[in-house]
Amino acid sequence: MTATVIKVDKLSKYYRLGLIGGNTLREDINRWMARLQGKPDPLLKIGQAASGHRKGDEIWALKAVDFEVKQGEILGIIGRNGAGKSTLLKILSRITAPSEGRITLRGRVGSLLEVGTGFHPELTGRENIYLNGTILGMKKLEVDRKLEEIVEFAEMGKFIDTPVKRYSSGMTVRLAFAVAAHLEPEILVIDEVLAVGDAAFQKKCIGKMQDIAGGGRTVLFVTHNMGTAADLCDRGLVIADGRVSYDGGIEDAIREYLRPSTTQKLVLGKQYFRGHLLDEISVKTLAVNGIDLGQQILITPESELVFEFSGTSTIALKDFDLLVTLHKDGVRVVTVHDSAPGTPLREGEFRSRISIPAHTLRPGTYTVGLGGERPGGGQWFAGTDLGEITILEGWSSGYERRSVGVINISSVGQRHMENDPQR
Amino acid sequence: MDESGKKPQQEGLFGQEHITVIEPHGGVFDLKLRELWDYRDLVMLFVRRDFVAQYKQTILGPAWHIIQPLLTTIMFTIVFGKIAKLSTDGVPPFLFYMAGTIIWTYFANVLTTTAGTFTANAHIFGKVYFPRLAIPVATLFSKLIAFAIQYLFFLGFLAWYAAGGAPVQPNGWVLLTPVLLLMMAAIGLGGGIIISAMTTRYRDLTILISFGVQLLMYATPIIYPVSSLPEKWQFWVSLNPIAPIVEAFRYAYLGQGTLDLTMLGVSGLLILVTLAIGIIMFNAVERTFMDTV
Numbered sequence A: 001m002t003a004t005v006i007k008v009d010k011l012s013k014y015y016r017l018g019l020i021g022g023n024t025l026r027e028d029i030n031r032w033m034a035r036l037q038g039k040p041d042p043l044l045k046i047g048q049a050a051s052g053h054r055k056g057d058e059i060w061a062l063k064a065v066d067f068e069v070k071q072g073e074i075l076g077i078i079g080r081n082g083a084g085k086s087t088l089l090k091i092l093s094r095i096t097a098p099s100e101g102r103i104t105l106r107g108r109v110g111s112l113l114e115v116g117t118g119f120h121p122e123l124t125g126r127e128n129i130y131l132n133g134t135i136l137g138m139k140k141l142e143v144d145r146k147l148e149e150i151v152e153f154a155e156m157g158k159f160i161d162t163p164v165k166r167y168s169s170g171m172t173v174r175l176a177f178a179v180a181a182h183l184e185p186e187i188l189v190i191d192e193v194l195a196v197g198d199a200a201f202q203k204k205c206i207g208k209m210q211d212i213a214g215g216g217r218t219v220l221f222v223t224h225n226m227g228t229a230a231d232l233c234d235r236g237l238v239i240a241d242g243r244v245s246y247d248g249g250i251e252d253a254i255r256e257y258l259r260p261s262t263t264q265k266l267v268l269g270k271q272y273f274r275g276h277l278l279d280e281i282s283v284k285t286l287a288v289n290g291i292d293l294g295q296q297i298l299i300t301p302e303s304e305l306v307f308e309f310s311g312t313s314t315i316a317l318k319d320f321d322l323l324v325t326l327h328k329d330g331v332r333v334v335t336v337h338d339s340a341p342g343t344p345l346r347e348g349e350f351r352s353r354i355s356i357p358a359h360t361l362r363p364g365t366y367t368v369g370l371g372g373e374r375p376g377g378g379q380w381f382a383g384t385d386l387g388e389i390t391i392l393e394g395w396s397s398g399y400e401r402r403s404v405g406v407i408n409i410s411s412v413g414q415r416h417m418e419n420d421p422q423r
Numbered sequence B: 001m002d003e004s005g006k007k008p009q010q011e012g013l014f015g016q017e018h019i020t021v022i023e024p025h026g027g028v029f030d031l032k033l034r035e036l037w038d039y040r041d042l043v044m045l046f047v048r049r050d051f052v053a054q055y056k057q058t059i060l061g062p063a064w065h066i067i068q069p070l071l072t073t074i075m076f077t078i079v080f081g082k083i084a085k086l087s088t089d090g091v092p093p094f095l096f097y098m099a100g101t102i103i104w105t106y107f108a109n110v111l112t113t114t115a116g117t118f119t120a121n122a123h124i125f126g127k128v129y130f131p132r133l134a135i136p137v138a139t140l141f142s143k144l145i146a147f148a149i150q151y152l153f154f155l156g157f158l159a160w161y162a163a164g165g166a167p168v169q170p171n172g173w174v175l176l177t178p179v180l181l182l183m184m185a186a187i188g189l190g191g192g193i194i195i196s197a198m199t200t201r202y203r204d205l206t207i208l209i210s211f212g213v214q215l216l217m218y219a220t221p222i223i224y225p226v227s228s229l230p231e232k233w234q235f236w237v238s239l240n241p242i243a244p245i246v247e248a249f250r251y252a253y254l255g256q257g258t259l260d261l262t263m264l265g266v267s268g269l270l271i272l273v274t275l276a277i278g279i280i281m282f283n284a285v286e287r288t289f290m291d292t293v
Helices: A025-036 A085-092 A125-135 A140-153 A157-161 A169-181 A199-214 A226-232 A250-258 B009-014 B033-038 B040-054 B061-083 B093-115 B134-163 B172-199 B204-218 B231-239 B243-254 B261-286
Strands: A004-016 A058-070 A074-078 A100-106 A109-112 A187-190 A218-222 A235-240 A243-249 A281-288 A297-299 A304-313 A321-328 A331-337 A348-357 A364-373 A380-391 B019-022
Touching: A004 A085, A004 A218, A058 A085, A058 A218, A058 A243, A074 A085, A074 A199, A074 A226, A074 A250, A085 A100, A085 A109, A085 A218, A109 A169, A125 A140, A125 A157, A125 A169, A125 B040, A140 A169, A140 B040, A169 A187, A169 A199, A187 A199, A199 A218, A199 A226, A218 A226, A226 A250, A235 A250, A243 A250, A250 A297, A281 A364, A281 A380, A304 A321, A321 A348, A321 A380, A331 A348, B033 B040, B040 B134, B061 B093, B061 B134, B093 B134, B093 B172, B093 B204, B093 B243, B134 B172, B134 B243, B172 B204, B172 B243, B172 B261, B231 B243, B243 B261
Parallel strands: A074 A218, A074 A235, A109 A187, A187 A218, A297 A380
Antiparallel strands: A004 A058, A004 A100, A100 B019, A235 A243, A281 A304, A304 A348, A321 A331, A321 A364, A364 A380
């Protein structure tokens, strides 16, 4: 028997823009005095409609969201930035109230929306475990019973009696997650907090979340990391523009999320390129993994990164390379070619394909460029800013990243020690 | 919530139904006291946090709780007693000012701290849910501890002066102390949460508050007895709901001044009204204030 533990019914939330924060008492009194005297609101912008309140633009962060979650499910909530994920979590964890609709929850909700919530920098780790635990809804007795486990899970050891202000950010995350994970609420809501910890700890957290769900609890997990989502969740909820755009198996949900939102075609024209060969060689299409450049392209590290482009040449060149460049933060990260040195380019249509394993690129956004050159000959054309691709985070087994840097590379390591007892 | 970890997990999970419904609007007077009771451990920890964290990395630590009112009292004794020579109804000025100062300090501390509830805790409120009332309630208690320390010192000084033959007569009204404190707590809390609810919209009030509290102190018979005021002013001062409480406190311990039960009753009513308004505003703001800070 699996009971429904979360039922979200026509949930909506709007924010009024222009009404947030910018009020002082004087403005409101001015407005009020003016209204008493029958004058128009002195603070209205010209052309703005007068009404009881200063009218702001409304933004619907969530619009008629419906879904249910069953006991023991791990639901991954995925969506682009600003899609409404965080608003949904905030309402679920009762930080802010919805504008319309209702949610019925069966069981205690524990939420971990940001690391170190309620950690007091002056208090020690131990004191903060108690404070944070009770903030999250635990009893002091429960914390007593779990304290050792929490300290061990967080790998705090002797630092437990040090004030939290001396902790590194990694230690703070570990402690915060450890407290939340040992909370044992019936429903655990986790926003993307794990990105701060190191890979080993992230893995441990994922394992812990699986245990939690295995024990009949329900986990709601927001992430941008498709690798984790696929590893951890059974079901995915894709939120786009404040609505549920997909609700179903995690694999399909990820596919839906990765699908570009528009199907506009990129029309490459001369204006994108520079160089001598502009008139002779024209590139017409450039697609990454089958998707035309110019829209948001998200790529999981597990996949192959395939560039396909086509065009025409009005001249024949004996030795000519066509190449794709990737820039990140203004630095050229990599240049890849469509042919071996010495390959000629003939007159007429050409179609090229270049592929690299995506996991060699660090997560992030890259600018795609395309060009061609004759080695040593000074004849070239190039366009450096044709569109962007984003490599997503992913820690799923084969692509784990312990190393930080500009690229990922597979390596073989060896250690030799002089006083090796096994020798 | 049960504490038994030994029960089968299934039963521990859903043995007792714990259903929460989240809707756009909540009850106007619903204080969710039951929920607050469930979170009593949190209130305790907040009290501890307020108390402990305040004096970490200070040399004198909790001694500050007594140094502050003591210095104020000495100051008042010199400035108002010796220099301005204000009447203290024949009571030793030091005791007179100390009695007024400690009970006033309790009120002022509760008011100013609760007034900052939303703005000072926005970072926590924005990340996690717990009954928001836990914070002001914890303030009541942590300030009460501070008061208790000062009160003990006050009793000590009182005994010292009485032994020295000073004209002070502590009397049976001393038993009223808990009621007086409760009234001070209620008006401090009520006023504080009204201001805290308003500061989420109007930041001006945060600037006004410390200044306002100071002005209010002069409108309250702390440095002067009501009896020293001209007849027509006495009426105006008695409109201040805090005035009869301070007077009653002083009367109980020093035997001088006025103890007007009618005024105390009126004051009690005003306090209840303030508290009710505070609760309504708190409930209205609590649900969506995160969208406006």
